[in-house]
Amino acid sequence: AKRVYLFNEGNKDDRELLGGKGANLCEMTSMGLPVPFGFIITTDTCREYFHAGNKLPGLLEQEYRVALDMVEKKMGARFGDPSNPLLFSVRSGAPVSMPGMMNTILNLGLNDEIAAGLAEKTGNARFAYDSYRRFISMFADVVMGVPGEKFEHEIEQYKQANGKELDVDMTAEDWQAIIAIYKTIVDFPEDPFTQLKMAVEAVFQSWHTPRAIFYREMNNIADTLGTAVNVQAMVFGNFGEDSGSGVAFTRNPSTGERQFFGEILFNAAGEDVVAGIRTPLPVEALKERMPEVYDELYRTQELLEKHYRDMQDMEFTIQQGRFYMLQTRSGKRTGRAAVKIAVEMVGENLITEGEALMRVSPEHVEAFLHPTVDPRAKKDIVATGLPASPGGATGEIVFSAEEAEEVAKAGRPVILVRRETTPEDIHGMKVAAGILTELGGMTSHAAVVARGMGVCAITGCGSLSINYADGIATTEDGVEMKRGDTITLDGTSGEVMLGDIPKAEASSSDDFQTLLSWADKHRRLKVRANAETPEDAAKAIELGAEGIGLCRTEHMFFEAERIEKMRAMILSETKKERKKYLKELRKFQRDDMFELFKVMDGLPVTIRLLDPPLHEFLPHGEDDMQALAKAVDKPVEKVREITESLSEVNPMLGFRGCRLSIMYPEITEMQVQAIMSAAADAVEAGYKAMPEIMIPLVVNVREIRMITEIIDKGVQKVLRERLVSVPYKVGTMMETPRATLGADRLAPEVEFMSFGTNDLTQMTYGFSRDDVGKFIPSYIEKKLVEDDPFVTLDQRAVGRLMEMAVSESRKAKKGIKYGICGEHGGDPRSIRFCHNLGLDYVSCSPFRVPIARIAAAQAHV
């Protein structure tokens, strides 16, 4: 196939083949903009090069020499000709933007003779030798692997020895002296065609530099894409005071305001602007110095934005008063800017609502919901864990929930650092600005609870070792973080940083609300929230939830007074004793449910029957045991005995879910009574209660039948007594592989099915959800899995089980409502899958509701 394309042979849709930069250079050329001419070697050629074991295809040079001839003709200069030299820039260009990640070589085609020729032809020796010395150091660095600092160092030394301070103080002779020194450091090829060939190869190879690989990993860019090579005639911004280089944005990339925005350096090459050595002037400076050029730039940016229908980030050069465009691309922008630009462009009839929705990513949305760590701030990153709950937080380190409460009470923000968290830590988690744990995956207790509360959290930070006794957490590199030290967590990236890093506060905006209203208009999937407290439910409604998809009732018993009753209930030795405590728990349950029904007035509330790994509620350690013995008035030996008998090796696969209802039906009776009494109370108080009772961790239809009987009996009893009518539904969670495989048999017994993909993932993989934090990061790093399956639904296997369950159960019974309430319900890629699967709703933590609304719309437009 054709390996080389001239700039007039492609267009903006050729990104795959020509790379983003090349495709846009072609587009601008065909728009008639002043683009220095050139050619592109395709990404296919790059793959061919790798495939052949890093060898350039035999015919390639012949092919690009033909293109080169055409460029010479167009530019009226010749590559390698000292009397009329043409120089090239050689740059990488991937199909997906990877700014600054790969290699660039400028001023290619110079040697002693040609530099002298350039000096003579231009009558500007200083410019010629400045360009030459730049070329040598760049070529040596990028192509030959001689570190750039070596060259910098020589310039510094020379300046000191000769009383020069700035680059502008350097004359043509100074640069010639520098070049002589450079030549003792590096033996570079004098032949321009050899230079070109080596540069092309270096650009291909830069695809595999560690930073490029890292960038691709961070941004989910496929390794197989490869890069194109752009070979473009040089124009010079460093030619004199009537020359310059600049970058500009068609709108403000940090606020999104519609305001042309740019920077320029006179008598400077483009690299000087990017490198930030000299401070550029606002682009308006150009208006004063060269008004016609400014007008041309201004018209060009207007034209480009209209043409691309998106905010553009452009590079331009002026040589001796002539204007050239070197690059245009969709500009990177902050979350706020992304939303503002998308919404305003709809108002300007540039794009449709659907396109606006597609322009906003989950990361963009987070800026409206959580404080974000300033990306430009200097950060001292000492450890990295799993990004369990987004946002940034700073506070002083504490190592227990009790300390957290104390310090928070004193008005100081805290970061709660624990090996892992359990229900007992809730009171500390609630007051913490951020939570950091050594263990636990993305669906561990700490992660789920923090996400639910909208508190920043990092879990599975395995490089920490925590010493509670001395109050020290030590990183792998031996950095000690002590009780009282200030640290910052970035729950969006998983980074732990020393000190207080600046953050931008979260706040909504009118544009954001507009975008969300469009999302609602363009989506089919309903979005519910996982919530159990009235506060969380209210937050969920505020953020646009259309019901509660999962109320984890065990979370309602985490509070200090309640956990005691809960423990007493678990430790009960007789049914009678258990019933006594259940009665007390019932009151809490009923009051809570009433509040929930009130808040959710007219919206469905899915209440899951109790599903705790029982041992989570049991005492840990001897002190705890003693205290509990006293509280429940039992000898400590007894407490120890029962605790031991209930403790499990892998509680996440143990005595939980509907297994509790089977063993202790009285717990379910209590819950149903509480739920329905609360619903009746709500109805009497004028609210519309819509309870949906959900059975967890089911494996077969007999469990459902047995428990449904308990539920129906309890419901009827309450409704008969109260003489009110409450519409209610009974459904099941689908979270064991067996349940999904036997969905056709479960179907006749239920009105809804909700996929609990946390457990379903755990059981499909056989990875305990509490322990995955230890090895999932290695799995991802070693490419054994593409994503953490507890974050993004594994479509191949877990998704396949879901697909089968939906299609089989649909055949068995019409009208079942399908939902998902595992953590995947808030993950955009998983939401797309759920949309395609035809589910009715997704349910996620309140703070992810807006993201889910947008993702559901993105899946549908």
Ligand code: PEP
């Ligand atoms: C699940 O397993 O996906 C689920 C929602 O339930 P939990 O996380 O409470 O086990």
Ligand code: MG
């Ligand atoms: Mg579950």
